[in-house]
Amino acid sequence: MTGMRPTFSLLVVAVVALVACSGPDESASGEEIYMQLCSRCHGAELGGGIGPALGPGSNAAEQSDDYLIVTIRDGRGRMPSFRQTLSEAQIGRVVEYLRQEQRSS
Numbered sequence: 001m002t003g004m005r006p007t008f009s010l011l012v013v014a015v016v017a018l019v020a021c022s023g024p025d026e027s028a029s030g031e032e033i034y035m036q037l038c039s040r041c042h043g044a045e046l047g048g049g050i051g052p053a054l055g056p057g058s059n060a061a062e063q064s065d066d067y068l069i070v071t072i073r074d075g076r077g078r079m080p081s082f083r084q085t086l087s088e089a090q091i092g093r094v095v096e097y098l099r100q101e102q103r104s105s
């Protein structure tokens with residue numbers, strides 16, 4: 001029976017790796033999620049880049065929470081959908097992070 005253990009360990013490693021690739025930790029903070037998935041298009045400081053700015057004074061700062069949630073979940077224009085990557089709770093945390101940054105400065 002001990003002969004099965006290395007195979008089993010490999011399987012566990014493979015499953016963990018697969019889950020890790022599918023998105024941030026379920027418990028990741030809004031900021032962690034933003035840095036991991038959004039900053040490459042919207043900038044680490046929310047100043048924009050490939051996508052529009054999301055920080056203080058931006059169009060996004062004037063929009064409803066619903067608009068932000070729907071944009072992140074379903075995508076918009078050239079922005080990809082994060083439906084497969086993020087849970088509703090994670091999307092909520094990213095929106096909270098954006099609001100917090102929009103209020104600062």
Ligand code: HEC
Pocket residue numbers: 033034037038039040041042050051052054058059060067068071072076077078079080082094
């Ligand atoms: C591949 C680049 C890319 C990534 C990654 C990306 N976005 Fe976007 N995002 C865009 C583009 C481009 C737009 C503009 C879409 C349009 O209006 O045509 C946009 C629009 C938005 C808007 C609406 C802004 C407005 O003023 O209407 C929000 C909010 C937003 N993104 C949040 C996010 C968040 C949060 C993430 C990470 C979960 C993210 N985006 C990841 C490219 C991206």
